[in-house]
Amino acid sequence: MTISFQNIKFAYGNQDVLHGVSGDLKSGRFYAIVGPNGCGKSTLIKCLDNILHPHTGTIELDGVSIKKIRKKELAKKVAYVAQTSKIIFPLDVFSTVLLGRRPHVGWLPGEKDRKLVNRIIDELGLSDLIMRNIDEISGGELQRVQIARALAQEPSVLLLDEPTSSLDLKYQIEVMQLLKQVSENKKITIVTVIHDLNLATRYANRFILMKKGRIIAHGGKEVINEENIKTLYETEVQKISHGTQTYILPV
Amino acid sequence: MTGFIVLMLLSVAGLTIGSSGLTILNIPELLLGKGDEVSRQILFHIRWPRVLAAILSGVALSVSGAVIQTVIRNPLGSPYTLGLSAASMFGAALAIVLLGYAAQHGIAQSLKNSPYLITLSAFIWGMACTFLITGFARWRGASPETLIMAGIILSALFGSATSLMQYISNDVELAAIVSWMFGDLGKATNQNTLFLLVVIIPSMAYFIYNTFNLSTLNAGDEVASSLGINVNRLRMITVLTASLCTAVTVAFFGVIAFVGLIIPHVTRRLVGFNETYVITGSAIFGALFLLASDIVARTIVAPVVIPVGIITSFIGAPFFLYLLFNRIKKR
Numbered sequence: 280m281t282i283s284f285q286n287i288k289f290a291y292g293n294q295d296v297l298h299g300v301s302g303d304l305k306s307g308r309f310y311a312i313v314g315p316n317g318c319g320k321s322t323l324i325k326c327l328d329n330i331l332h333p334h335t336g337t338i339e340l341d342g343v344s345i346k347k348i349r350k351k352e353l354a355k356k357v358a359y360v361a362q363t364s365k366i367i368f369p370l371d372v373f374s375t376v377l378l379g380r381r382p383h384v385g386w387l388p389g390e391k392d393r394k395l396v397n398r399i400i401d402e403l404g405l406s407d408l409i410m411r412n413i414d415e416i417s418g419g420e421l422q423r424v425q426i427a428r429a430l431a432q433e434p435s436v437l438l439l440d441e442p443t444s445s446l447d448l449k450y451q452i453e454v455m456q457l458l459k460q461v462s463e464n465k466k467i468t469i470v471t472v473i474h475d476l477n478l479a480t481r482y483a484n485r486f487i488l489m490k491k492g493r494i495i496a497h498g499g500k501e502v503i504n505e506e507n508i509k510t511l512y513e514t515e516v517q518k519i520s521h522g523t524q525t526y527i528l529p530v
Numbered sequence: 531m532t533g534f535i536v537l538m539l540l541s542v543a544g545l546t547i548g549s550s551g552l553t554i555l556n557i558p559e560l561l562l563g564k565g566d567e568v569s570r571q572i573l574f575h576i577r578w579p580r581v582l583a584a585i586l587s588g589v590a591l592s593v594s595g596a597v598i599q600t601v602i603r604n605p606l607g608s609p610y611t612l613g614l615s616a617a618s619m620f621g622a623a624l625a626i627v628l629l630g631y632a633a634q635h636g637i638a639q640s641l642k643n644s645p646y647l648i649t650l651s652a653f654i655w656g657m658a659c660t661f662l663i664t665g666f667a668r669w670r671g672a673s674p675e676t677l678i679m680a681g682i683i684l685s686a687l688f689g690s691a692t693s694l695m696q697y698i699s700n701d702v703e704l705a706a707i708v709s710w711m712f713g714d715l716g717k718a719t720n721q722n723t724l725f726l727l728v729v730i731i732p733s734m735a736y737f738i739y740n741t742f743n744l745s746t747l748n749a750g751d752e753v754a755s756s757l758g759i760n761v762n763r764l765r766m767i768t769v770l771t772a773s774l775c776t777a778v779t780v781a782f783f784g785v786i787a788f789v790g791l792i793i794p795h796v797t798r799r800l801v802g803f804n805e806t807y808v809i810t811g812s813a814i815f816g817a818l819f820l821l822a823s824d825i826v827a828r829t830i831v832a833p834v835v836i837p838v839g840i841i842t843s844f845i846g847a848p849f850f851l852y853l854l855f856n857r858i859k860k861r
Contacts, residue, residue, distance in 0.1 A: 330755045354758035364750045367603045368803045378746050381757040387742055387806070412803070428749070432757070 280306050280341055280356060280435035280468065282327055287336035289322055296322045298492040299336065304436070309462040310470040311479035313503075314489035314511055320472040321362075323489070324438040327470070328359045354382035358429035360439040363421065369414035372424050376400055379431025396431050403427045403457065419450025426457060430465075437461065439471040443478060451475065455482040476503060476527040500525065533814035540821045541581050547825055575720065583718030584824045584838070585817040586726045587779045587786060588793075589734070592816025594772035595790025596797065596808050597737055600744050601765045602674035608790035609776035612663055612677060612769070613684035614656045615787075618780040620688040621655025622648050623695035623707045630703045648710065649722075649781045656777035659684055664766050677769070713786030713839030715824050722782045729778045733771045734813065740764065741806040748803065786820070786839045788846025793819055795853055 282304040289297040296319045304310055304327075312320045325331040327338060329345050338345045345353060358379070370378075376399060380392040388396075400406055403423050408416055413424060422442055429437055439458070443451040459482045462469045473479045479486065480503050488496040488503075490511050496502045508516045508527060515530040559565045595608040609615070625648040663680045696707055737744075743764055746754040751761045776790065797811035823841040830836065 325752065328756050330752050349758075350755075350760060351758035354756060357756070359753065359756035361750055361752045361756075366748075367605065368600065368748050368798065370745065370748055370803050374745070374804050375749065378742075378749055378753075378757060381742060381746055381759070384742070386739060428753075438756075 282338065282340055282357075282436060282468070282470075283342075284323075284327065284338045285336055287323070287326055287333045287338065289319070289326055289331060289333045291322075296492050297326070297333070300489075300492070300494050301336075302487065302494060302497060304468055304470055305485075306435070306468055307462065307466045308468055308485045309459060309483045310468070310485045310487060311483035312470065312472045312487045312489060313474070313476060313479055318489045319492040320489050321440050324359070324440060324470060324472060327436075328357050328438055329353055330359065351382045354432060354434075356434055357436045357438065358432040358434035360422075360425045360429050360437070360442055362440045363418070363425075363445055366414045369412040371410050371412050372405055372408045372416070373397075373400065373410065375413050375424055376405075376427045376431050379428040382432060392431075395433075396427075399427050399430050403430075417450070418446050419453055422446060422450065422454050423457065426454070426461070430461065430467075434467060436468040436470065439469070441472050441474065443473060443475065451478055458482065476508070479503070480525055480527070503527065533811075533818065537585070537814065537818055537821070540818060540825065541585070547829055579718040579720050579723045580715050580824065581821065582723045583715045583726065583783065584821040586723060586730055587715070587783060588789060588816035588818070588820030589813045590726070590730050590775040590779045590816075591786060591789040592793035592797075592812040592819070593734065593737060593809055594776045596794035596812040597744060597768050598772050598790075599794055600747055600805060600808070601768045602677050603747065604674055604678055605795065606791070607678070609660070609773045610785075610787070610790060611685075612681035612773070613659045613688060614773055614776055615780055615785045616685040616688035616692070617659030618652040618656035618777060619711060619785060620692045620695065621652040622710045622781075622784075623692045623699075624655070625651035626703050626706045626710070627695050627699050630700065652710075653777050653781035655688075656780055657773065659688065660770060660773035660777070664769055668762065668766065710784050711839075712837035713780075713784040713842070714837035715783055715820075715827075716835060716837075717783050726778055726782065730775055733775045736767070736771055737809050738806075740768070741809055744768070744809075745805040748805075784837070784839060787843045788850065789816055789820060789842055792846050792850050792853070795850075799853075 285301045286299045287297050287301070288295070288299050300319070300323060312323065314320055322331060326333045329350070340348065340353075340356060373396065376396045377388055377392065380388045380396065384392055400409055403426065405420070405423060405427060408420060408424075413421055416424070426442070442454050442458070446454065455478050458469050458471065461467050469483075471483070480500055485499060486497060486502050487494055488507055488511055495510060496507050503518075503525070505516055505518055508514070517528050517530050519526045519528060598609060598612065599605055599607040629647060663677060663684060666680050667676045692707075696704055699707060743759055746757050746759050747761070747764070754761050779786070793816045794808060794812050797808055797815050801807040801811045820838065820842070823845065824838045827838045827841045828835050
């Protein structure tokens, strides 16, 4: 499934956030959207899932405008993992993942939905936590639960808003590894907003660089270079290669 | 199942406890149309509407509290927190004072003793407050924080307006206003309980139909939206429906405090956070709690019957404090 967005403009009140961004997200790829705070990365992925509505521009899924797709139908194609928010009434892990079946069921989920959710929980190594409330599990486990819930939607595209931001190194790697597996094994397009350039270059294969509401570069690993990073963050960096990996270090 | 059995037992207790000498043994014959007329009147026109009113009000208040807590993602949510009770109280006080003024000046004498005008005014002001809050929240983007803030502001405003009504009222009107403030199931009749039933059945059907949708709100608005939910519409219809149930209850029986606030929390402790269980559990526990509270209200200083609203406040306030401190301790 290809997401194509053209000339997207969005503002919160009087504050313009996106200034006419355009691009194509092709099927089965792992995209990382990087850029400084407040540059419109999160806003862009929320627009792509119709959570926010752009003031101008078009977003199409395989050539069909998302405005013409019913919310429930869109939810069968595109899933979204939000930044971790405060949990007020914590559901258990199973019930949280089961929420992902919402677009596929009428009133309440049935046996088929429960079986699918059990399988996903098993695949993501969450079986031991299945009856635990989500406020009783670690940040990394919670992030896996959110991804499991998104996978229960059986989407073609998975959008994630800073899935590693509140995690320690071990869980950051675990979550990114999981996303890579999902991308490769299930052929789901992954689009993640991420701050850590080294994690991004290690796992993602396509990059979108944003600054002040505009896309300044996009492409493969070659776009993560000293010049672009300096333009993005106004900081001198050095790109170091080690084996097949490249690392970005501040000078 | 246990809840239903306890509810049945409490209902029988509610029908038979009292000063008339009516016992459980009399009920079958009265149901078959036998027995004396006085006992029949007591059973079918006093005790039965009162028990039914306790059950229905308990269901309405606690389920309304539960769903509002979910949609505004705030444990302190309830139609009362959104200003409904303060607005209804003002509506009743305004009607009492205006009717008193009209009677003093020879206007609309026939309306002087009409309790329905007071009920209608309480209902209209309660719903007007809800429409004001939901309209304001919609205008400002319908965030849960906006709803709570607007509720606090409007509660203060209507509280002041009620104080003004009390200040300008005479002794009789003041007594009527104070009496109305305490929720009292003694005002139950077959007519108003039937009306309540007609409002509650479709409302509960709406909540139960939307249990899975309401559960998605626990994951946050953005995730719920990405799951295909029209979040603003669900929130608005839920708040309006819950407020309707509460407004009808408050308009008929007055303010019965704490039921909508504590019962959902007790339910969540007992059955977890799945909305299907929270809603059905709140309905059962709310009915049980109000029925038991009303039996206590009728018996604790018998033959004097005290308003059930006082009992629920006495039980509810310390219990809520206990829940609060327990939660802090747990953290």
